[in-house]
Amino acid sequence: MKRVALALLLPIFSICAVIPNIAQASKAEQHAKAFGHLPMFQYAQVSPNGEHIAAVFNAPDGPQIVVSKFGSQELTAILKLKKAQDRIDSLIWANDDRVIVSASYSKSAYGDRFRVSRLFSVSKSGKELQELKPKEVRSDRITRGALYSERVIAILKDDPNHVLVQGFDERDEAVAVYKANVDTGDLDKTFINKYRVNAWVANTQGEVVLGVEIDELKPGLRHIWHRATESAEWKRIQSIQSFEDHSFEPVFVDGNSLYVLSPHEHGRKALWVYNIASGKFDSLVYAHEKYDVADVIVEPGSSNIIGVRYMDDYVRSVFFNETDNSVFQIVKNSFNGFETSITSLDTNRKKILVSAQTNVSPTKYFWLDLEKKAGGVWFSQYPYLEGKRLPATQKYSFTTSDGVELHGYITLPDGVEKGKAPLVVFPHGGPFGVRDYQYFDPYVQYMASLGYAVMQVNFRGSGGFGSSFENQGYRQWGKRMQQDVYEAIDYVAQQQLADTKNSCMVGASYGGYVALTASFQKPMDFKCIVSIAGIANLTELAEDDYKYKSLRAFISKTIGNPRDDKEKAEMDSLSAIYNLDKIKAPVLLIHGTYDTQVNFSQSDKFYDAAEDADIDIEYVKIKHGTHYFDDGDNRQLMFKELGEFLVEHLK
Numbered sequence: 001m002k003r004v005a006l007a008l009l010l011p012i013f014s015i016c017a018v019i020p021n022i023a024q025a026s027k028a029e030q031h032a033k034a035f036g037h038l039p040m041f042q043y044a045q046v047s048p049n050g051e052h053i054a055a056v057f058n059a060p061d062g063p064q065i066v067v068s069k070f071g072s073q074e075l076t077a078i079l080k081l082k083k084a085q086d087r088i089d090s091l092i093w094a095n096d097d098r099v100i101v102s103a104s105y106s107k108s109a110y111g112d113r114f115r116v117s118r119l120f121s122v123s124k125s126g127k128e129l130q131e132l133k134p135k136e137v138r139s140d141r142i143t144r145g146a147l148y149s150e151r152v153i154a155i156l157k158d159d160p161n162h163v164l165v166q167g168f169d170e171r172d173e174a175v176a177v178y179k180a181n182v183d184t185g186d187l188d189k190t191f192i193n194k195y196r197v198n199a200w201v202a203n204t205q206g207e208v209v210l211g212v213e214i215d216e217l218k219p220g221l222r223h224i225w226h227r228a229t230e231s232a233e234w235k236r237i238q239s240i241q242s243f244e245d246h247s248f249e250p251v252f253v254d255g256n257s258l259y260v261l262s263p264h265e266h267g268r269k270a271l272w273v274y275n276i277a278s279g280k281f282d283s284l285v286y287a288h289e290k291y292d293v294a295d296v297i298v299e300p301g302s303s304n305i306i307g308v309r310y311m312d313d314y315v316r317s318v319f320f321n322e323t324d325n326s327v328f329q330i331v332k333n334s335f336n337g338f339e340t341s342i343t344s345l346d347t348n349r350k351k352i353l354v355s356a357q358t359n360v361s362p363t364k365y366f367w368l369d370l371e372k373k374a375g376g377v378w379f380s381q382y383p384y385l386e387g388k389r390l391p392a393t394q395k396y397s398f399t400t401s402d403g404v405e406l407h408g409y410i411t412l413p414d415g416v417e418k419g420k421a422p423l424v425v426f427p428h429g430g431p432f433g434v435r436d437y438q439y440f441d442p443y444v445q446y447m448a449s450l451g452y453a454v455m456q457v458n459f460r461g462s463g464g465f466g467s468s469f470e471n472q473g474y475r476q477w478g479k480r481m482q483q484d485v486y487e488a489i490d491y492v493a494q495q496q497l498a499d500t501k502n503s504c505m506v507g508a509s510y511g512g513y514v515a516l517t518a519s520f521q522k523p524m525d526f527k528c529i530v531s532i533a534g535i536a537n538l539t540e541l542a543e544d545d546y547k548y549k550s551l552r553a554f555i556s557k558t559i560g561n562p563r564d565d566k567e568k569a570e571m572d573s574l575s576a577i578y579n580l581d582k583i584k585a586p587v588l589l590i591h592g593t594y595d596t597q598v599n600f601s602q603s604d605k606f607y608d609a610a611e612d613a614d615i616d617i618e619y620v621k622i623k624h625g626t627h628y629f630d631d632g633d634n635r636q637l638m639f640k641e642l643g644e645f646l647v648e649h650l651k
Helices: 027-035 322-334 442-449 467-471 480-494 510-521 538-546 549-558 565-573 601-612 632-649
Strands: 002-005 041-046 052-059 062-069 076-080 086-093 098-109 112-123 151-155 162-169 174-181 187-189 197-202 208-214 221-226 235-241 249-254 257-262 270-275 280-286 293-298 305-311 315-319 339-345 351-358 361-369 374-380 393-399 405-411 422-425 453-458 499-508 528-532 587-592 617-622
Touching: 027 442, 027 632, 041 086, 041 351, 041 374, 052 086, 062 086, 062 098, 076 098, 076 112, 086 151, 098 151, 112 151, 151 197, 162 197, 174 197, 197 249, 208 249, 257 280, 257 293, 270 293, 280 305, 293 315, 315 322, 315 339, 322 339, 322 351, 322 361, 393 480, 405 442, 405 480, 422 480, 442 453, 442 632, 453 480, 480 499, 480 510, 499 510, 499 632, 510 528, 528 632, 538 549, 538 565, 538 601, 587 601, 587 632, 601 617, 617 632
Parallel strands: 002 617, 041 339, 422 453, 422 499, 499 528, 528 587, 587 617
Antiparallel strands: 041 052, 052 062, 062 076, 086 098, 098 112, 151 162, 162 174, 174 187, 197 208, 208 221, 221 235, 249 257, 257 270, 270 280, 293 305, 305 315, 339 351, 351 361, 361 374, 393 405, 405 453
């Protein structure tokens, strides 16, 4: 059964809790209203002077930018975008008065869908909205620029009325740098890009002195360009071949020192100082003994690096000086029992916005005023779940049949005897650079609320555990990565944690591929299969990306070369669409028509072929749905359809 669904408006602000009113609606639908709404607040940022907080507010009629005084819950909406059309990706204070907002929408071009980004500047009062875009490219016409996001490169500390932004320039046929006036919206191009650079980096003085070029003639090759000052000539200082050389991610420039994230020497991403003059790694700043460094922590109002983050089961912060570390310790000590992170703080490090959560409690924001020694709750991301009993997410580890240690999580529903709950296997997306954590997860908690045990596993290929672990997943789609998931199920069975004989496989994106692959590799093992924005034809996925020269090295290395007959045949053998005769379990497909990462034709074509093969299959195609279903109504519709399908097939 195929349904094209346009989500109806759901009045989530009238829902106070998870109400088991089965007489009025199904249990799945009732729970979807609480677990399936978007986080109420995202991307919250404290103004430089600490007087205000700006954030994204996901209202029923679409995303808004709201501002409140620090310590107050009184909100003022200053910018609203079109419902189901726009997504707010980030925000940043340009100065004490104006907020820069990055928004994007999905647009069709060249047979694909791309996210087209835009930058806006708006005052904290909501007046004087300006789009930061060069006048000569103000048209909405898609060009190569659709592949390059407009973004802020630097906030100019000594010039609060301007910021540096990058965006595609049709005249250069490359990414240009502009000095943008945040009050008027005027942009002045700073120099001509003759070097085909795709991404620019500024130093602490706001000077653009570094660029990264993707070589379009030699797939997978990147060149690093540098100049000592804005008046100096550009020089190529490094060339890096993907998968042959260590990754080299520039994050900060300070004179002759380039700070980079790289697995150089350690096999795990670490923070290094690279000497530009000598062309060599100079010194190690920080490396963790087990995990990759995820990103750097930047000083408020500056581009100086003051620490790093890595992730074990939760986000961990490491600060390089005692002042910053003492502030962080105050935050940690103020929220015993919670996993905390500093979301944002003012330039004086006195007004702090903290995010705190556990695996049984959703993220909530708290404000701390260190000068007044005061603090309080700002808002919860999921207010309708606050105070509700949620099952704990427990971690586990085991060794695979070929000797690799894997880590994962299982969430057991309340009120069900251990080992008796039906199992939902929930592999993550990505797969590369992505992993599961022990944090509260609305998808996991939703399925657990329906009475199911939910299993997650960081199969090889997952990010964060070092380059060797991630590399072991290359070209292992449907093979070793898939086997890791099956062996995690075996572990759950051996430990008698859930009823693995009564299970369904649910996945989104790459996880949807895992689910569909399980449908023909293990046809008798699952009561049902759910693919959300998933992949049924691995060959087609590879070919869709391989047509772009800049992606060929990545696709060939991680999936395979779709233009090689032998490799294509293997990818076909690992695709559900070419193994329909083996599929036995009922299948649910959910896909959005605005998906820019996995084309909804993957689900369209698989559904048509499965229907012809008399497979028990349902398809919910959601109009305007993106890859992440980041419209509130679409998200709730997706949760509802998922839950009702599970309840029908997993008793």
